């Protein structure tokens with residue numbers, strides 16, 4: 001008999017039998033069905049599970065349930081009372097502190113505890129109170145603003161501190177584009193509704209657990225599941241032989257095994273999957289699956305993989321992809337150079353560390369089909385991969401997008417989804433699979449580690465004349481999205497500069513390390529670091545101000561990229577540079593003011609650019625369907641998945657803007673393959689532009705159709721019809737907002753149209769402007785059409801300046817302020833853009849100073865959120881965001897994507913600032929304190 005505990009949960013008394021070692025989080029979620037507290041790590045590292053126990057914020061995953069006997073527990077579900085949100089919940093929405101929302105319940109509960117005991121906390125007290133709560137999306141600045149705003153409200157003060165700057169309540173909007181509006185779905189996130197895949201449950205649900213490889217490279221000789229099958233609750237153990245269709249997945253190169261049958265190539269390869277009645281039974285049985293391996297020689301660096309006699313990881317050899325960019329004649333170019341700077345830079349593999357570990361729930365459907373609920377970056381692509389492996393026609397697989405707790409590129413491909421669907425079909429019962437944090441880190445894709453050799457030549461007049469780059473990327477065991485990553489590292493290798501002579505070679509190499517794939521920046525982030533530190537070095541050698549050196553070489557409209565593309569009128573690099581240049585004086589003054597003994601202050605700048613959209617001649621398209629629902633609300637259906645970046649909100653704003661519907665009457669349904677058109681992947685900063693255009697097109701069509709239907713039904717002219725609030729306004733003398741014409745509720749219009757058999761719905765499909773594959777050389781023969789060199793239809797640009805304080809002895813770096821000016825095209829939602837910038841900057845700080853996988857023969861040593869050194873709230877500097885709103889021709893209302901680029905200038909700006917402070921460059925990321933201290937000692941001749 002299990003111990004019985006009794007406690008108060010959200011003001012209600014409960015009695016529960018608990019396992020001795022059960023955590024409070026397990027009891028809340030599994031026994032009481034309270035899914036508000038999230039499991040981001042189960043180890044006390046992330047704070048997503050925070051609840052209040054007797055008024056104190058506690059991480060429920062590390063509190064034994066037995067310990068809360070006779071305590072009062074408050075979870076996020078108990079916070080709102082009588083249907084009214086708690087001020088902290090409202091403040092999080094208002095301040096834009098909610099992106100993916102996975103960290104939000106924990107953040108909110110920690111904030112409630114803080115403001116209850118300390119109604120007017122200082123910034124230091126806020127940081128202290130939130131030190132156990134990680135957020136990978138927001139960069140924490142909006143969260144801190146939310147805490148201050150909530151504090152002001154709870155103290156009875158009206159305004160707060162400007163946290164709502166630019167924000168307006170949706171009900172007073174008349175133009176939706178350009179307004180800072182709260183994100184769609186924010187209320188569900190701040191109230192802890194069960195919106196993530198791991199929150200879902202179905203009757204008779206089975207639980208799956210993977211058995212992962214024990215070797216980085218080995219032959220699989222046999223799998224003995226007999227002991228596992230004999231374990232309590234176990235229903236099935238499936239291996240490679242049980243995959244009925246293609247035993248491989250991959251968005252571009254489907255060669256990664258669903259269940260490895262004969263060979264494993266890294267420690268994240270699954271070999272078997274166990275299904276049992278409970279998660280604990282599945283876990284216990286998985287440990288009993290005996291796999292016999294024959295270890296094979298392995299390679300853990302690209303150099304080793306390229307060496308003669310290296311074990312061959314794939315039939316095509318160990319070179320996954322090779323890209324060359326050529327323009328002019330670099331040999332001749334270097335002859336013109338007065339200064340040549342050559343150096344080698346290295347960047348590590350990096351874990352995405354989204355707060356939500358991968359999860360899926362699959363339910364078998366009559367007729368052999370399956371429905372899968374999961375978070376991802378593209379439901380339609382997941383449907384294709386699940387169908388292929390299950391040997392099902394695609395129409396028998398439905399993928400329903402669930403709120404995704406961050407992705408950043410790491411959820412473009414499946415982890416558990418195919419296994420989950422396989423189990424559901426085999427067992428005829430619903431199946432849930434959720435990765436632990438450690439499994440997620442072991443299985444999921446990473447940012448490519450790169451070794452970047454750069455050689456820059458410039459004249460004394462400050463003009464670049466030649467750049468040579470050699471990039472070698474570690475793509476790990478499988479291709480994943482490595483090919484476009486390697487491509488991206490090549491095409492932006494020299495930064496946003498006009499370089500007449502260029503030679504770039506970028507190679508992706510297979511190793512037995514974890515699989516590298518897409519990660520915010522997609523290969524551009526690594527080379528941006530190297531190229532921008534290199535630019536700083538060249539400027540110093542020339543005795544030029546780094547800003548002036550960049551200005552003299554800037555890519556502007558009419559100039560050519562290194563791939564030969566002539567840039568169009570949406571090019572705003574120089575504007576971002578000048579915006580930052582205008583603030584550098586202030587930063588330097590701040591540096592002087594902040595001077596302290598033992599600390600050296602420095603300011604550094606860096607720029608970057610990156611494509612918007614897929615490009616390179618690849619298809620890039622999306623659909624949208626817009627219709628009027630029975631209740632008179634507008635429903636926008638899109639395939640684009642909102643992984644926290646706010647695309648649903650952008651789509652709602654665009655639809656509202658075009659149709660005239662108030663934003664609060666617009667709903668967005670995204671990523672349900674049965675109901676939504678394909679929007680392709682949420683990747684390459686493409687959704688605002690591509691799906692945004694599809695929504696604008698569909699909204700225009702809908703508006704016309706609505707006017708025609710209403711005109712016919714009510715006998716008025718289409719031009720006399722306007723939407724005002726939740727009604728259509730028209731009249732014999734012309735309608736219009738406030739014109740006092742006849743008012744018909746939209747719900748009535750909808751009913752009348754339905755009764756007449758009319759569908760008030762339009763569908764649109766948008767295809768991006770033509771792009772072309774990279775050409776052998778950027779040099780054009782006379783008369784050739786220059787558009788053939790358009791590798792991408794748009795680019796975004798950014799410049800950042802960082803102010804840092806460096807401890808000369810320890811090498812410790814504190815980033816005090818970052819000014820970020822980014823080219824966004826027309827901003828649809830300032831709150832969303834600011835959130836992307838702040839989140840990108842803090843991710844960039846992690847990349848610069850602390851993050852990076854530590855690998856030991858393919859094994860990830862830093863395999864949890866604590867060891868990964870993901871930045872916490874304490875790392876957040878003061879951040880100033882400047883939006884450069886140069887309209888992008890072709891973008892919806894002139895908008896373009898900008899989410900990825902936000903992090904690219906941060907790391908080089910910080911490294912350049914460190915050089916400014918202490919006189920040393922660090923060429924290897926992360927520039928952690930050991931590396932900086934060692935560089936300082938070397939420079940001083942002490943090491």
Ligand code: FES
Pocket residue numbers: 038039040041042043044045046047048049050059060061062
């Ligand atoms: S789930 Fe409890 S701290 Fe991460």
Ligand code: FES
Pocket residue numbers: 097098099100101102103104134135136137138355405406644
């Ligand atoms: S909003 Fe904080 S982790 Fe996504």
